[in-house]
Amino acid sequence: MTLDDLKEIIEKNFEKRTREFKRVFHGRGNFYEDFSYLTVDCIDEILFVCFYEKKELQEQIEKLLEELALTYAFKTFVVQERYLEKAPCKVIFGALKKEEIVVENGLKYSINFDNRNIGIFPDMKRGREYIKEISKDKTVLNLFSYTCAFSVVALSGGAKKVVNVDMAKNALSIGRENHHLNSLDTKKVKFMPYNILKSWSRIKKEAPYDIIIIDPPSFQKGSFAATKDYEKIIKRLDELASKQCLILSCLNAPELDADFIKELFKQNASSFKFIKRLDNLDEFVSKDENRALKNMIFERKLSD
CATH class of the missing domain: 3.30.750.80 (RNA methyltransferase domain (HRMD) like)
Known part of the structure; x- marks a missing residue:
C-alpha cells in the first residue's frame, strides 16, 4: 500500500x-x-x-x-x-481551545487534546447507540465509566438512574460536565470515584440494575488486567443484576477473542445467556474481526 x-x-x-x-x-x-x-x-x-x-x-x-x-x-x-x-x-x-466539543448522534462531549486519550472512544459508537435504545425507565450501572458517555446516552434515552464508577476523579468530573453540556438532570446520576474491584459493597447499595455496562481497559498497570480481572467482575453480576438484566460486555484486546468473554459468563454467571455481538462500525476495518472490538450482549431471565 x-x-x-x-x-x-x-x-x-x-x-x-x-x-x-x-x-x-x-x-x-x-x-x-x-x-x-x-x-x-x-x-x-x-x-x-x-x-x-x-x-x-x-x-x-x-x-x-x-x-x-x-x-x-x-x-x-x-x-x-x-x-x-x-x-x-x-x-x-x-x-x-482548552476544551473542544465533539458531537455524536447529536449529543455533545468535552474533549481535551492535552490528554493521551482525548475523552471519547469513537469505536464504541454502536455500543452507545444500543444503550440509548434500551434505557427507558431502567436503572443503569456503568462500570469503568471514564468520561461517562454511556451515562449521557442512557439518560438521553430515558433512564431512571445511572451509576457511574471509575477510579479517575478527573474523568468523572468531565463526565459530569458532559451531562451539563446536554442539559441532562444529574440528580438521576451518581458518580463514584472508586476502584471497582475493591468497592462492591458501595456499588451493590444502588442495586438491582436493569442494565450493566462493563467497558474496562484491556490492561491498566496496577489496576486492571483483562486476563485475570474480568472474571472478578462477572462473578459479581448475580448479586447486582435485576431478574431481567441486560449486560453490555466490552473488550478491546486483540489477543483475546470473543470466546474468552463467553466462557467467563458460562463459568461464572450461568444465568446470563449470550444474545448477540454488536457489529463494529464499517470505518473500523480489521484483518481479523474476532480479534477486533467485542461488544457482547448477555441477557438474564429469571422468573419471579
Whole structure:
C-alpha cells in the first residue's frame, strides 16, 4: 500500500464528512498492514492524526495530511505521537481551545487534546447507540465509566438512574460536565470515584440494575488486567443484576477473542445467556474481526 492509496482512502471517506466525529482512516485493525500505526479522525473542523509507532514515513504522511486538511478546509490540523511517553499533541496549523466539543448522534462531549486519550472512544459508537435504545425507565450501572458517555446516552434515552464508577476523579468530573453540556438532570446520576474491584459493597447499595455496562481497559498497570480481572467482575453480576438484566460486555484486546468473554459468563454467571455481538462500525476495518472490538450482549431471565 502506497501513500497515494492512503490519500485515496481518506479522500473517499471525506465525502461523507459531517460535523460529527468520524474516523477516516483506521490502521489499528491491521487491515492496512503498511499503515497499522496510523489513525486519522475528523472532529468537526479539526483533522486529528495519531501515530502509534515512530516510522520513517511519518514526515511524508504529515505533509500529505496537512495538504489534505488545507484542501478540505479544516481549520486545525493536529498530530499526536502516541509512541512518546506523554503522547504529546502538536498543532501543525490552526489553534485548539482548552476544551473542544465533539458531537455524536447529536449529543455533545468535552474533549481535551492535552490528554493521551482525548475523552471519547469513537469505536464504541454502536455500543452507545444500543444503550440509548434500551434505557427507558431502567436503572443503569456503568462500570469503568471514564468520561461517562454511556451515562449521557442512557439518560438521553430515558433512564431512571445511572451509576457511574471509575477510579479517575478527573474523568468523572468531565463526565459530569458532559451531562451539563446536554442539559441532562444529574440528580438521576451518581458518580463514584472508586476502584471497582475493591468497592462492591458501595456499588451493590444502588442495586438491582436493569442494565450493566462493563467497558474496562484491556490492561491498566496496577489496576486492571483483562486476563485475570474480568472474571472478578462477572462473578459479581448475580448479586447486582435485576431478574431481567441486560449486560453490555466490552473488550478491546486483540489477543483475546470473543470466546474468552463467553466462557467467563458460562463459568461464572450461568444465568446470563449470550444474545448477540454488536457489529463494529464499517470505518473500523480489521484483518481479523474476532480479534477486533467485542461488544457482547448477555441477557438474564429469571422468573419471579
